[in-house]
Every structure is written in C-alpha cells, then in structure tokens.
Amino acid sequence: MSRKIRIRKGRMAIFLLVIATLAAAISMNVYFYIINQPTELREAVSEVEGIPVITDFIPVETKERPGQKRRIQYIVIHETGNPGRNADAASHNNYLHEEAENQQKSWHYTVDANEIYYHIPDNEIAFHAGDGLDKDGGNVRGIGIEMCINPENDFEQTLINTAKLTAMLLTAYDLEIDSVKKHEDFSGKHCPDLLLSTGRWDEFVGMVRLELKTE
Ligand SMILES: [Zn+2]
Known part of the structure; x- marks a missing residue:
C-alpha cells in the first residue's frame, strides 16, 4: 500500500x-x-364512568403546587392513612387548600366511594412519593392518587373507583400497565398500607387491567 x-x-x-x-x-x-418534554394536559373530565370528578385546583405557585410541568411516566397509588371520621375526598381537598402555603406535601387526586377530587393538573409535579426532586422519581414523573380509608367509607367501592380512574389516566397518557406503581416503589414507605398488608396489590393491578380491557 x-x-x-x-x-x-x-x-x-x-x-x-x-x-x-x-x-x-x-x-x-x-x-x-x-x-x-412536558406531557400535554388532558382536558379535565366531570366524571369517570359515572363517578363524579370535582376539579378544584390548589392555587399555583404555592408550596404544594409550584406549577413545574413534567413528562408523566407513572400513576402512584397511595392510601390516606387517615382513619378519622369523615376523612373523605372532600375533606382532604379542603385540607390541601388550607395548607397550600405551609407544606410541601400534595397529590393530584383523592378518591372515596362516592367521588373523586382533582387537586393539581396531571402534568405538574406534586409531593407525595417521598423522593424529593429525583428527576425520574415518583414526585417528578408520577400522578399521585390517594384512596380514602375512613371507617364509614366503603373501601371496596373506593378500590373500584380508583381502578377506573387509573385506567382512564393510563389511556389518556398512553401508558402501559407497568406504569402503575405503589408509593413504596419510590421511597420504601409502607403505602398503600391496607392493600400491602392484606396482600391485595396484584389484585388491584388486575382490576386496572380489566378496566383497560372494557374501556
Ligand atoms: Zn403514600
């Protein structure tokens, strides 16, 4: 050469x-x-398969709702852990509004047996997963859903309502079933406590899967 x-x-x-x-x-x-790229926000709905959805957003630029947009990757399931009388979805909505400036603790939806409250737009971060601002974590990438566990509330119906809401969100944001996570997956907290203690997590995921099929 x-x-x-x-x-x-x-x-x-x-x-x-x-x-x-x-x-x-x-x-x-x-x-x-x-x-x-932040996910584009789905238009707020007034019901999910007959369950009323009440949209009552926390004021933006508060501690609970800084307004930071993000890409949605997970639906993070919680229980309120609040066994007080009347600790239903409406009372948690009031609580979030009262504490908006005082605490960096917030989530997107609260579900009870009768209705769903929608507190923060799906495509904004909230503080429910206990993992701060981890860029791929539950707060930054997840939609937080709290299920009520107060004694006079029908928990079985709350599970059904939550499964329907979760399936609706998965479809709206083009996510797969493995995007459904427990709070525990992000920070190790034993939450959703009742579902985990009774070994019913897989059953709940199965309920969501079934809702996806029937949509
Ligand atoms: Zn939790």
Missing part, C-alpha cells in the same frame, strides 16, 4: 469516527429532549 493511500484511509477513519460521535451526541440530545 502506498503511503498516500494509507494517509487517506487514516483520514477517512477519523472523519467517520467524528461523524459517528456527532450522530450519537445528537441522537442522545434528541432522546433527552423528548423524554423531558
């Missing part, structure tokens, strides 16, 4: 390497750009 050809081949190899590196860098940037 002549020296000239060898030099030309060497230059060609360097040129191809530069092109490949650039292409990789650009596609990584495009990928990160896409996964960090």
Whole structure:
C-alpha cells in the first residue's frame, strides 16, 4: 500500500469516527429532549364512568403546587392513612387548600366511594412519593392518587373507583400497565398500607387491567 493511500484511509477513519460521535451526541440530545418534554394536559373530565370528578385546583405557585410541568411516566397509588371520621375526598381537598402555603406535601387526586377530587393538573409535579426532586422519581414523573380509608367509607367501592380512574389516566397518557406503581416503589414507605398488608396489590393491578380491557 502506498503511503498516500494509507494517509487517506487514516483520514477517512477519523472523519467517520467524528461523524459517528456527532450522530450519537445528537441522537442522545434528541432522546433527552423528548423524554423531558412536558406531557400535554388532558382536558379535565366531570366524571369517570359515572363517578363524579370535582376539579378544584390548589392555587399555583404555592408550596404544594409550584406549577413545574413534567413528562408523566407513572400513576402512584397511595392510601390516606387517615382513619378519622369523615376523612373523605372532600375533606382532604379542603385540607390541601388550607395548607397550600405551609407544606410541601400534595397529590393530584383523592378518591372515596362516592367521588373523586382533582387537586393539581396531571402534568405538574406534586409531593407525595417521598423522593424529593429525583428527576425520574415518583414526585417528578408520577400522578399521585390517594384512596380514602375512613371507617364509614366503603373501601371496596373506593378500590373500584380508583381502578377506573387509573385506567382512564393510563389511556389518556398512553401508558402501559407497568406504569402503575405503589408509593413504596419510590421511597420504601409502607403505602398503600391496607392493600400491602392484606396482600391485595396484584389484585388491584388486575382490576386496572380489566378496566383497560372494557374501556
Ligand atoms: Zn403514600
């Protein structure tokens, strides 16, 4: 091989390497750009299969609702852990409104046997998963749903209502069933407590799956 050809081949190899590196860098940037684009907000609904949904957003730019948009990746299931009388969805909505400026603790929906309260737009972060601002965590990427456990509330009906809401959200945001997570998956807190203590988590996920089929 002549020296000239060898030099030309060497230059060609360097040129191809530069092109490949650039292409990789650009596609990584495009990928990160896409996964960090906020999800477009679905229009608020007034009911989910006959269950009333009351939209009553917490004021924006408060501690509970900073208003930061994000891409939605998870539906994070919780229980309120509040066994007080009348600790239903409406009373949790009041609580969130009263405490908006005082606490960095918030979530998107509260569900009881009769109705659903919608507190924070789906495509904004809230503080329910106990993992701060972890960029791929439950707060930043999840929609938080609290199920009421107060004694006069029908918990079985609350589970059905939550499964219907969860299925509706999965469909609205084009997510798969494995996007349904427990609070425990993000911070290790034993939540949703009743479902976990009674070994019913898989049953709940099955209920959501069934709702997806019948939608
Ligand atoms: Zn929780």
